[in-house]
Amino acid sequence: MTVTADPVDARLPLFQLIALGMQHVLVMYAGAIAVPLIVGGALNLPKSEIAYLISADLFCCGLVTIIQSLGVWRFGIRMPVMMGVTFAAVGPMVAMANNPALSIVHIFGAGLVAGVFCVLISPYMSKLMRYFPPVVTGTVITVIGISLMSVGINWAAGGQPIIGKLINGVFVKIPNPDYGSPLALGIAAIVLISILLIIKYVKGFIANISVLMGMVIGFLVALTLGKINFDGLGASAWFAMITPFHYGWPQFDIPSILSMCLVMIVTMIESTGMFVALGDIVGKQVNHRILADGLRVDGLGTILGGLFNSFPHTSFSQNVGLVGVTGVRSRFVCVAAGVILVMFGLFPKMAHLAASIPQFVLGGAGIVMFGMVAATGIKILSKVNFTSNSHNLFIVAVSIGAGMIPIVAPTFFEKMPAVLSTIFHSGILLASFMAVTLNLFFNGSGADQRSSDYATSASP
Numbered sequence: 272m273t274v275t276a277d278p279v280d281a282r283l284p285l286f287q288l289i290a291l292g293m294q295h296v297l298v299m300y301a302g303a304i305a306v307p308l309i310v311g312g313a314l315n316l317p318k319s320e321i322a323y324l325i326s327a328d329l330f331c332c333g334l335v336t337i338i339q340s341l342g343v344w345r346f347g348i349r350m351p352v353m354m355g356v357t358f359a360a361v362g363p364m365v366a367m368a369n370n371p372a373l374s375i376v377h378i379f380g381a382g383l384v385a386g387v388f389c390v391l392i393s394p395y396m397s398k399l400m401r402y403f404p405p406v407v408t409g410t411v412i413t414v415i416g417i418s419l420m421s422v423g424i425n426w427a428a429g430g431q432p433i434i435g436k437l438i439n440g441v442f443v444k445i446p447n448p449d450y451g452s453p454l455a456l457g458i459a460a461i462v463l464i465s466i467l468l469i470i471k472y473v474k475g476f477i478a479n480i481s482v483l484m485g486m487v488i489g490f491l492v493a494l495t496l497g498k499i500n501f502d503g504l505g506a507s508a509w510f511a512m513i514t515p516f517h518y519g520w521p522q523f524d525i526p527s528i529l530s531m532c533l534v535m536i537v538t539m540i541e542s543t544g545m546f547v548a549l550g551d552i553v554g555k556q557v558n559h560r561i562l563a564d565g566l567r568v569d570g571l572g573t574i575l576g577g578l579f580n581s582f583p584h585t586s587f588s589q590n591v592g593l594v595g596v597t598g599v600r601s602r603f604v605c606v607a608a609g610v611i612l613v614m615f616g617l618f619p620k621m622a623h624l625a626a627s628i629p630q631f632v633l634g635g636a637g638i639v640m641f642g643m644v645a646a647t648g649i650k651i652l653s654k655v656n657f658t659s660n661s662h663n664l665f666i667v668a669v670s671i672g673a674g675m676i677p678i679v680a681p682t683f684f685e686k687m688p689a690v691l692s693t694i695f696h697s698g699i700l701l702a703s704f705m706a707v708t709l710n711l712f713f714n715g716s717g718a719d720q721r722s723s724d725y726a727t728s729a730s731p
Contacts, residue, residue, distance in 0.1 A: 278600040279350055279553050287476060291599055292607030294483035296615070298640065299353050299587045301426070301633055303332050303612075304622075306356040306364075306582055313368035314375055322507070322619065323517065324580065328356055330513045330616025331581040335572035336609030339565065339586070340602040348557075348565030350549055351594050351605040354572055357585040359537045359697060363530040364582065373524055380521035383577035385531035389539065389570025396539045397563035399707075403547060404714075406663045407670075407706040409651030411544040412551075414674035414702035415588050416645025421678055422589070423637025426630045427459035428452075454496065455631035462489035462635025470596075479597045482636045489632035501627055507619040517580045531583065535573065538585040539566050541699045545588045548647050552591065553600040592640030595647055662713035666706055674702030 283291070307328045311321035335354040342349040360382075367373045367381070403411075425431055428451045433444050449455060466485035470478060477484065493499050546565050550557035557565075565586070572584030594600065615622040657663050676683050677698045684695035695701070 277555070279555055279602050281601040282603055283599075283601055287479075288604060288607040289611075290476075290480050290483065291597070291601075291604040292609075292611050294480055294597075295351075295353050295590050295593060295605060295608040296611050297483065297486060297628065297633070298593050298636065299332075299355055299590055300628075301630060302358075302422075302587060302589065303328060303355045306358065306361055309361055310364050310368060310378070310582065313365045316375075323511070326511050326616045326619055326622065327513050327517070327580040328582070328616070329612050329622055331572065331576050331579050331584070332356070333609040333612025333614075333616060335568060335575060335584050336612060337606055338571065339568040340605040340609065342564070345564050346567050346571055348546060348561060348568070349602055350546075350553060350555060350565075351590075351600060351602045352546075352549065352565070353587045353590040353605055353608060354568065354584050355587045356576070356582045357534070357538045359541070359585070360531065360534045360583040363527070363534060366530075367524075367527050373527065374518075374522070376519050376522045377524045377527055378582070379518070379577045379580065380523040381527040381531040382573050382583055383521055384523065384528045385535045385583060386570045386573030386575075386577060388532045389535040389573060390567050391570075393539070393566040393570060394563045396536075396543070396566055397559040399540075399543065400557075400559045400562060402707045402711070403543065404710065405651050406655045406666050406714075407703075407710050408544065408547045408551075409648050409655060410667050410670045410706045411648070411674075411699065411703050412548040412651060413645050413648030414671055415541075415544055415548065415699055416592070416641055416643070416648055417671075417675070418678060418698045419589055419592070419641035419644060420638070423634055423641045425634075426637045427456060427634025428631070429455035429634075430630045454498065455629070455634075458489050458492055458496075458498075458629075459631045459634040459638075461492055462486060462632055463638055464635075465489070466596075466636060466639055479599050482593060482596060482640065486628065486632055486636055489635060490628055493629055493632060498629060499627055501624075507623045509620055510617060511619050513579055513616055515578045515580075521577060534583060535569065537697055537700050538569055538583065540703050541588075541697070542566060542569055542586050544699060544703060545586050545591055548588075548644060549591050549594065551651060552595045552647055588644060589637065589640060591647075592643040595643035596640055660714070666709040666713060669709060670702045670706035673705040674698040676701060 304325050307324035308321065311324045332355050339347050339352045339354050341347060364378050367378050429449045430447055432447055432450045462485045465488045466481045469481040469484055542565065543562060546557050546562055569585050576582050576584055652667060655663055675698060677696050687695055
């Protein structure tokens with residue numbers, strides 16, 4: 272390994288880059304392909320076109336990940352960040368798909384404009400850093416981890432309790448018959464235990480890929496038990512070029528554009544929390560200039576999505592947890608992961624093989640990684656002064672409560688106007704808004720708040 276002043280810039284040997292990069296890809300793969308499956312189904316696209324959307328999505332995810340981690344001019348936070356399609360955009364895009372006056376090219380058109388909007392306002396959004404002292408960042412990062420835990424837990428149970436399935440070309444929702452099966456829970460437990468044993472008893476590079484090794488063990492167990500489905504692998508193409516404007520020139524609908532711009536504001540606020548969390552994990556201070564460089568890639572990725580038949584992009588928080596688990600801080604690992612994703616997009620057989628990994632195998636790993644994100648938030652909160660400033664307790668308590676609403680009560684805001692659904696269905700955004708607002712109310716916005724907010728050495 273090349274020795275550098277900053278571990279984030281460390282250049283690892285090629286084999287290690289490939290293994291560590293593949294680990295990142297497998298962690299985010301299920302989330303990366305979920306959005307094109309949902310949107311393609313809502314548009315009633317044939318299976319071949321949904322497969323193309325998935326390939327285009329993986330290609331764009333890889334390209335944007337490379338830009339974010341490597342850095343190109345003022346684009347890229349230059350830390351180990353994986354980029355993928357944001358779930359915050361699913362609601363507006365499905366609404367557009369269900370509108371008979373609109374089509375997929377209107378979705379891409381809205382994404383193009385929203386991406387430009389994001390790039391333009393990124394420098395202004397980055398100045399919100401002053402409103403994110405430790406009591407706010409710790410709270411938001413904790414809620415990010417808690418929100419992700421629901422994903423990992425559902426993975427361990429075999430996916431979502433309600434799943435979408437193409438039946439006679441129509442995308443319908445049905446109960447998942449395998450949800451919570453003892454076999455799924457058992458294999459998820461094997462993966463989790465394997466990861467913990469490797470972390471405790473193994474040193475060096477193998478310990479760094481403990482999550483990947485745990486998933487390999489779980490995959491082999493599932494394969495032995497006949498639970499791996501390779502259907503469609505033989506029919507998938509070896510190579511598929513991703514061409515711009517595959518579905519035609521983008522069309523522009525004002526209400527759709529406005530809703531997508533709102534989505535980008537939501538994703539930038541969520542990305543802010545994720546970048547701060549990652550900065551704390553890798554030991555790199557995230558100032559407003561660095562934050563702006565990272566947020567610009569959310570916009571650039573959304574623009575590229577509109578060009579290459581994909582959707583709005585954001586940083587994937589599950590991979591932040593992976594960085595915390597492995598302790599590998601090199602951004603070039605995510606650059607390598609980006610290259611792998613581009614290859615997956617261009618070589619569908621590779622993507623199909625990765626897609627054959629059951630979600631319960633990912634679940635055991637997800638519980639570890641997503642818990643690490645929450646633990647990072649708790650670590651930050653442990654430095655906050657709760658003794659002489661008891662107001663901080665109320666900030667944390669109410670903000671976490673607000674962030675839990677969409678998790679424990681998904682229909683809590685069901686009767687609110689549909690235009691607000693993007694905001695109210697994001698626990699991260701609710702927690703961020705509440706924490707920032709309460710912190711301003713109780714503590715003000717003094718320039719010295721970031722330091723005074725920490726507990727003093729006399730504090731227990």
